[in-house]
Each structure stands twice: as structure tokens, then as C-alpha cells.
Amino acid sequence: MTFSNLLKSAVFGLAMLGVTVPAMADQLADIKAKGKIETATDMHYAPFDMIDNGTYEGMTKDLFDAVAKEIGAEPVYQDIPWTAELPGLEVKKFDIIIAPVTITPERLQRYAFTLPIADATVALLRAASNADLKKPEDIKGKTVGVQQGTAQFKQLQAFGDKIGGVNIKEYGTTDEAYADLAAGRLDAVAGSLPNLTYLVKTRPETFAMFDKATFGQPTYFAWVVRKDADSESFVKAINAAMLKMTDDGRVKAIQEKWLGASAELPREVPTK
Template identity: 45%
Template sequence: MSKRSTLKWLLAGGVAAAAAFAGTARADLLADVKAAGVLTLATDMQYMPFDFYKDNRHQGFDKDYFEEIGKALGVRVRFLDLPWTGTLPGLEARRFDLVAAPVIVTRERKQRYRFTLPIADATVAFLKRANDGRIARPEDVAGKAIGSQRGTSQLAQMKAYADTLSPKPAIHEYVDLNQAYADLANGRLAAVAGGLPNIAAVAKERKNVFEVVMPPFGQQTYYAFLGRKDEDSASLIQAIDDATRAMREDGRFATLQKRWFGMEMAVPAEDFEPAL
């Protein structure tokens, strides 16, 4: 669904549906999804390698992963393309079933939302220009202009890391990472902070332009998807986790990781206590 169509849906039928749901006690979101035959997901299509457009087609890990989830649940999967800043408010307003944009699992977020099992390592690292010899290690961004996506854990970790450096870097916040990558390529930024799978995919796609700065500077973290904390969402999250465990056992999960991240990533197979 296009961003314009998504916004029309949210302003018309989506808002009406949210109002109807607000006045109705709901006990089982999984049953509702199966009855409708559709699992509705919100994501930001500017987040390679998870969700992005190439050749006018939605591609990425999330698309392939949720195709498998849809088969397991016996439903069709519909993606809504929204800016990241609109996903969490839309979830809480019941405009869709799940946020399919990958989110870093934190203690604070676990208090407010219900997470699926992790799907990727989200440790934060810097992306730099491939020909920039000034930056060999993360600490070399001291005194330089760096950026990340607004409203994300990666931005928060980057700010915390920047506070340990002298001189402090100049922080720039972006609505989506594509804008940050453009400024990095044009020399307006010295580095962009992002989850390791994201920036590794960008560096792989544009290996003559970008390079990952190793080692990562962030704390060990993981990407997962999230739903509402209310009890009616528990059934849907449990069904997704069960399907994910089956994918891990038969190798489909590792195949998807290698296809989109370039490597298999160890992630917790059960609930865990986040480092952040």
C-alpha cells in the first residue's frame, strides 16, 4: 500500500475502526485476525534490509518473514507504509495489529509493549564513507558531524556515546536513514549510527561508497516486532513466536537472516532481560 493510500486509510476507515474497537471489549486478537483473514502490519519502507522498495516492489527481511508467518496463521498479510514516528501512536490507537518495523527491545519498551521473539542483532555501529581515512575506530567521530534516525534507540545510544568523547560530535537527527545516508555520501556527515544489520546491508549494496566502522560501539541489543501490551494481543504474539520457533528448527529462519543480513545472527529463543 502506498504512503498516500495508507494515510487515507488511517484518516477514514482506520480511524472509524479504531473508534469502534475502543468501545468494544476484545479478548483474542489472534481470533480476530483469523476471522478477518488479514494480518495488518505497519512499517517504514525506508529501512533496508528490513523493508524497502526496489524496482517498485516491497522487498526485505520483514516481507519474507511475515509471508511465512501468514502461512502459519492461514491469513493474508497487509503492510501499511508509515513514517516511523507514526507507528507506535497508530498501534496504540488500534489502527493495525502489529508494528513490523524492527524495534530494539529495551526495559522501558517492555513495560509498555509486548514484543515478539528477537529476529536480529541490533548492536549499534557507525557507517562512514569508504574513502574517509580519518575514521578507523568509533572514537574517531569526536568533534565531527554524526547522525541517526529520530525517535530511535540507536539515536539515544549515539548521543550517550557522543557524551563520552572530547570534543563532542555535532548531532543531527533525521526522519529516515536514507536522508542521513545521502548527507554522509555528500560529506555533510562524517558517520551515521545504525543497527549493525542495517548499515552492513547499506555498505554491501554500495561498497565503493560506504564502510562499516568496527567494532560496534553500542550495548548488545536485539531487534524484534511489537504489539499492544493488553491481554487480547497476547494470543497473536504467542502464535507468531510459535511460528518463529518452527522456522528456527527447520532452517528457514537462518536462511532469511543470511539472505538479508549477509550472516546468521544468534538471538534469544526465549524471553530475556534487555541490556538497555
């Protein structure tokens, strides 16, 4: 007798004895039953998440609106500081983190990631008036801002050690770092390539990319779900929706709307 048949026989036997057998938890079934998906994101991370005149918008919202429709549930969007998102997910304050989270080997061990939604390779931003900074190595001895607790911070730290030292200043949000760069209190800001490209596109009089902007390993952004058996069906449903939207052109259209260009993304979750 196989283990599966043995388990079925045991469950049937318990039922015959009048013993109540609890149903296995299934996050997707629970979401469909309540008709909503509780999400968390930091709404200060343009062009993925932002608030315009009190209204939440951005690439993340457009993507997840479409994914939620495919799943058959209404998304509930919550503005949560980045540093509170992963802890909140673990204690089930929400179903999913839709803030763009960089896939890293360490995080893969603890969380379940969806298919990538965008490139997350770390890059450097300077003031438009500062033409002396051209390549990543030029930040040696300079003061560089970065959002705290991010994969971009870790890559900046490692790169700084490699080139002989960088004065790193951490910020709660990228907007705070951009403001200090514009005010001359920073020499540069490190962040993901699409975020910085969008900022330069919208504020070219204030900011500019380094001539060679990126450094470190190529990485991707994705959404994060709890890594347990309950959540497996939910992750599969999201990935199925994303693949469908990729194949019918919706992902490309949303990328072009918010990033100005589209990129081919992995059809499997990167493992490193």
C-alpha cells in the same frame, strides 16, 4: 471454591437470568475471523524493508509472509513513517509493527515484543574515502547522522556525552542520512549493524564501516504488539511460528539471503 470456578458460576448465573455476557476480546481470534493481519512498517530501512520498482520486499517481508502463513491469515503491508508507528499501534490503527524495533527496557514496560528477528547493536558508517575514522571514539567533535526517535539515537547521544561531545544530526529516514554522508555533509552515520553492513555490501565504492564499528550494549530487533490481555494469544502464535521456522531452518535461510550471514537469536524475549 477457586476464583476460576467462582467466575464460571457468576457467568452461568448471569446467563440464566438472560443477561448477555460479552465475550473476552482475543486479537488472534479476530485476525483469523477477518483473515488478515494489518501491519505497519517503514519501507525505507534496507535490508529489512525497501521498495524496489514499486514492490515491497526485504527480510521483514520474507519473515512475516512465512509467519502469517503459519497463523493462517493474509498480511496487509502498510508504509508508515517510523515516528507514527508506535502511536498508531496504541490507537489500534493496525495489529502489529513489523518494522525492526530495538528492544529496550523502557519499551518493554509499554509494549509487547515478539522473539528477536535480528541483531540491532549500534554501529558506525563512514565515507569510503575517509580513512581517518577508525574507532568509535574518533567521532568526538564530528557530525554524525542518525534516524530520529530510535534506540540508536539514544545510544549515540550517551556515547557522545561519554567521549566529550558529538554533533548529532537527526533524520526522518536512514536513506536521508546516507545521502548526506555520501555528499560530504556528515562525517559518519550511526545505525544498527545489519543495516550498515548491507549498505556497505551493496555500495562499497561509497561507504565503509569503521575498523571497530560497534559500540554500546548488544541489542536485538523484534516486532511490536500492544501490551494487553487481548493481544497475548497473537504474540504467542507469532513466537510459536518463529520457533518452528528457526528449528526447520527457514529463519537461517532468510537471514543469509538478506544479511549475508546468520546469527543465533534468543529463544525468549530479552528482558533488558
